[in-house]
Amino acid sequence: MKRIFLIILSVVVLTTMQAQEAAAPKWRSKAMKAIVSVLTYDKEGNLMNSGTGFYINTEGVALADYNLFKGAYSAVVVDAKGEKSPVKWILGADDTYSLVKFKVDTKKNVALTQAEAPSSEGAMVFTLKYTKEKLTSCPSAQVSSINTLADNCPYYTVSYATDESYLGAPVFNAKGELIGTTQASMGNNGYVLGIGFADTLSIKAITTKVNSMALENIHIAKGLPNSASESLVYLYMRSSSMANEEYLDLLNLFVETYPDNAEGYFRRATPLIDLHRFDEADSDLQTYLKLSTEKALANTKVADIINTKLVYQPEPPYEKWTFDLALDYINKALAEQPDIMEYKMLKGQILMSKKDFKAAIDHYDAINRSKDRSPEVYYAASLAHEGAGDSLGVQIAMIDSALAMFSTPMPAEAANYVLRRGQLHASAEHYRDAVNDYNQYCFLSNNKVNTSFYYDRAKLEQKAKMYQQALDDLTTAIGMSPQAAVLYIEKCALLLKVNEIDECINTANKLLSIDPQNVNAIRILGYAQTQNGEVEKGKANLQKAADMGDASAKELLKTIE
Template identity: 35%
Template sequence: MKRFLYLILALLTSWTTVSAQTPKWVGKARKAIISIVTYDKDNKIMNTGNGFFVKTDGTAVADYSLFEGAQRAVIINSDGKEFPVDCILGANSMYDLVKFRVQTDKEVDAVTLAKTPAAVGSTVFLLPYASQKENTLGRGTVDAVTQVESKYSYYTLHLQTGDKSVSCPITNTEGEVLGMIQKSADSQSADSYAVDAAFAAELSLNALSRMDYALNNIGIRKGLPEKQDEAQVYLMMSSSLPADDYLALINDYIRQFPASHEGYLRRATFYLDRKGEDNYKRADEDIRQALEVSEQKDDAYYSAAKMLLQIVANGITYSEWTLDKALQYIEEAIKLNPMPLYVQTQGDIYFGKQDYEHAYACYDRVNHSELRSAESLFSAARTKQLMGSQDEALALMDSTVAFFGDLLTEKAAPYVFQRAQMKVEAGKFREAVADYNEYEKLVLGKASAEFFYVREQAEMQCRLYQQALDDIEKAVEMDPKQVLYVVEQVALYTRFSQFDKAVEAARKGIALAPDNADLYRMLGFGQIQLKQKEEGKKNLLKAKELGDPNAQTLLDKYAK
């Protein structure tokens, strides 16, 4: 009997020892560990490895080398279920770390990160990925702790690990995760290394992550920065992504910042660009939703008004997308916050409605505020011009140019050019030419062929003939295939009795536009002046055939 009791006692002791070797928290912690498979562009398996969830929303970490070059990836959880990797949330190639989010159908089990680092000599456990029925784990001690990146721990462990242990978590005796095992150069070594799990868990994206080399070496789409202002910049810089990836990123933004109108309006713009009734319907719903959810109502109404103004300017018609609706939105914004910026937009909407009196009143209000700018002054000048007040318009244009100070720079060039245009319309041609000359200096040799043609037109009006001839020659030199410039060049050569040049230029023009009656008429006239009467007569007849009203008069006078 005694012998039997001793046997029972021995068995109980044995079971207690097994229980002590496998802490109670292992089963729960192991559910957070995942197996990872990455694939290349041909959908072939690249790498397999481990990782673990650090948040219940599906955020996980692993080694960067597992994902480098991958075009897609999947994870297999402790229940054997497979889920796709949705996006990358951060990477550090130097310390071989990557953070990503898995597309799951519910919350996942995540590890608990240790709040304090392990001390030298303390016991740690290695928790590998295993099937549901296994509870195996390794045990070791901390040999050394160093600091990396100023705040994270890097552990040297007395614990032998292999390739299958890479990116598995190291825990303290309470089951809190300290670090993740890193790849070892010597698989037979009794020592191994682990980097702080908090380092991986705190990886993040920022506004400039689109240019990050390590991130760009992963073909899987990237998520968004956690800070809203950085996420907005990142979203703006990502607009060149493939459509599906960009839309997914916008949807991420809406999920991360549900009370921001920015995401809904960006998605509305995305749908607008794709056109069609279905997309317009989606865009309209997003505009309405933006106004509904926004915590910054004034900015939301302002942004929606700007969007409708652009929609109308682009000729898109749908639902209530009108300037009246845009005006309603901007008035709501002004009620909430009478910012000059909103008043400027109100003026733009009135301008679009051709209600120039109200538009000018808005611009004038802005010009008497701290937002007074060259743009607001120009808007007022343009409005006065359309109201028929040329003198007031020019006075406002003078104020616009003066806004840049006495020493003008290239920034002032567009306004100097616009003032020249107004002076042409007012019949002040010499003053216009002076402004055109100033514009040419300001743009530092970047004036276009069109500019030289426009200035030539003004120069002819004030009899600056040599300057006009020089400018039209420059325009043709810069854009020799523009028939309008060639016709004008031939006309000037003809007017100044330079018939050799007129004939040569006319022939080049006809090669570009064989049905241009003006060119045939001037070619014929030039040839007659050069004593090439028969050739000239043929070309005048051709001009008449093409409908030139003056060709017959020239035939009657010169080709008898």
């Protein structure tokens, strides 16, 4: 009897298997060509995770479960033929619905056909995962219910719960059309995220914290947003945080994606210059000029980038780029749009960079005789006169003309002009005028000045014999930078000069409490003590400084003895 039961059971199992095989969708083998194995690796190149992914277009764009990629530094896919291809870009990620979109570096691939309409309740759906086996299991289920996510994306509950090996695997309707991707099961139910959700996955120029974290947790290079305009914003925002080579990869992608967009070529020239690939940079600038519709602006930007390279990156030289070439470009821009002030100022900057100060002076004077005269132009003219070696009086006169254009009382934007005049007065040894300008600068800056300002003003006040003001400024500077030894030494020297011996000793001791081996403080303390009746203590400190190699202390000891 038992034998008969086993025979019957075997027949039932065999019949069931044959029925499942017969019922397997005819489109299965075709679909498997678009399904890949995804392998992700950590920073050291160790395998982290493996799972199923699938292509959604013939340009190498694929989807997979987000958790495969979380923490990964690199990834590869293995297709149905066993060929490996690296994952080049991450194109979007969502850790809530555990989906990642990525670009595979492959020349040719088969893609799944997406359903034009979502499946309905009661419809049969099928799931496939990557496998090397020829007879691939194809779990089927019935749609139990449908919820709707944002952007009218369906979220299906199905009657069959798949295991974890199916996470991120594609789900099909009876026609073999892609309707979604497998989510984590719960109990006896399975869940399918509608394929339309993939359209919401993209790189954003400005992202929410949640989306940003999902992407940041994947350490593979990110692609670009979906539009040229947003991509340019994204490139700008990423330019300061990426290495030149990494940034260049993104720019190459932009140029490849939008070959007729002039801005991509201009943007790419900058990292190429930084990498000393000057011929490529020049070629990109020429393409930029050719594609640009605003020729005057384009010529100006090319003039500026050449001038910037020559000034800030003179080595290694690139013989093709000269200040005269930059002038040619800016003159072309001015010939087309002669009234644009930014273009005029750039020409002045290039003349200054070329050290053709006479031409720069003539250029600025011509502007100042026109309706475009401004404080900025007078300031630039002052610098040009300085470069030409003209008198301080002429330079000061330019700043006076600039300041005369401001309203009374002067606005905060006049502060730098006042400071420039103060510095010129200091060079001309007009110390009280210089102090007055420094005072006005401080007022216009709402007293938001740093330690260096107080130190510089104190030195001017000493030269102007305004000793109490100088002491006050040095005290303020010490309060702002209590570790700066030079401030204590400067104050001690001034205290000695005005015969404030006790305060000099106190200041020197404060410095020595911070820096016990400061030889200048030891020498000053010793000398001050000799002047304060503590001759033996003073001589001991002077001797200590002399033993430390201080020549001035040795000379002072001779005078005391």
